[in-house]
Amino acid sequence: MKKQNSYLPNLMILSAVLTLAFVATGCGVTTPATNSDNSTSTVSTNVNTSTKGNGLGNGNGNGNGNNASGNVKNTNTGSSNSGNGMMGNGGNGNGMMNRFAYKDGTYSANGEYFVEGKEVIGVSLTVQNDIITDVSVTPQARDKTSKGYQLMFVDNFKSQVIGKKIADLKLGKVSGASLTTQGFNNAVSIIKSQAAL
């Protein structure tokens, strides 16, 4: 899981994640979406800017002029073109023809921003065939309020769920509503048989 990869410019990583987060936030059902909190609006600002830049790693000045600088530090080792404003071609600098823009792997980065001091949010994503297949965000804020906002931010990642057949899995138990009030079920069958429902 923690396979590190240095091909992607780091800002792109965060951009992609934040873009995803923004999209997810936009379609959330119980999204807090308050503009009054610093960290949330910070995130949105970065997303907008970097989306315009097509996510191609030219994110040097992202978020400047806001209370967060959008600085991203690389947790990868030996990174070649991190955040240097190159049109990074997804890091394929080797001239090889490649069907995919991004190399498969899991990428991690820490994002920093300032709210009365530096705060950090950790982001990790997995890319497979140019598709982000997994995203995780680790709140690292020191300030209690910031931590709360980061947690809210993390909470707003959402994806569609899919079902898997119970028979195909090794489960001890199933938690749900299927075994429910028999009185109720009986009543429903009676009413159904009377065609009143």
Added chain:
Amino acid sequence: MDPKSLNFEAIGTHWQIDILDYSPFFNEANFFEVIKNRVEEFEQIYSRFRENSWLRQITGKAGEYYLPVETKKIFDLYFEFYQLTGGIFTPLIAETLIDAGYDEKYSLKAKEVIKKPKKIVEVLDYNFPKLVIKEKTILDFGACGKGYIIDLVAQILQDENIFSFCIDAGGDIFYQNRGKEKMPIGLENPHDFSEVIGVAKILNQSICSSSGSRRKWGNFTHLINPKTLESPKEVIATWVIADTAILADALATSLHMVDKRVFLEKYKFEYVIMYADNTVDKSVNFPGEIFLS
């Protein structure tokens, strides 16, 4: 050692209690009788579906009562959640549910006028052990009653020096294992009961679920928001893991109607919330996996 299992029907659902370790002196038949009696007694005390239950009797007219010790936990929780949720979590939802058709006969026919529940101070004055019933009422403990009886049964097992067991009351579960082995628990897909949408792994914890998927009639489910008098539609299923089943059950119910942030600071729990558009929201440290497309 083969587990010993007790299966029975009570409080309107199927129970399975698996005992995973026991002493050679374990008297199975005797012990299972004790458990069944305890669950039966619980229903006789709390059920609003029984005309002669103890609560129906005492709330049938104004009066003052001293409550038995075991009622403290559930009354405390109801009053605490009532405050926290601004009255959305209330035992006075009983009459609203009855108006909507969720009555002791399960008539499932809504009346033309559905009453909002009164404010709790108008009806009850609670200061354990004293309960003052100011006017005739009916109380509903459906939001966490099942969780509470699961905890009480777990206590009976522990008192009997049984430390590895699993209690499953219709999909609400408490699992304890001295051997530290986690149990994988499927999260039932509310759209298709042959499927799960994820797996939670629990140990010495409870997982409770709440969903209207099986108890639906007309526009209602067994959950009705006392403010809007409607059954919640955005959230279709919730799962909560907590140290006690009463808390897991109460939170699973609440998360259909109340934002999770109301509870996050106050209680230790993990959750999965599934919405009508099939998206999910899970807590940061949820111990398990959700299957995503």
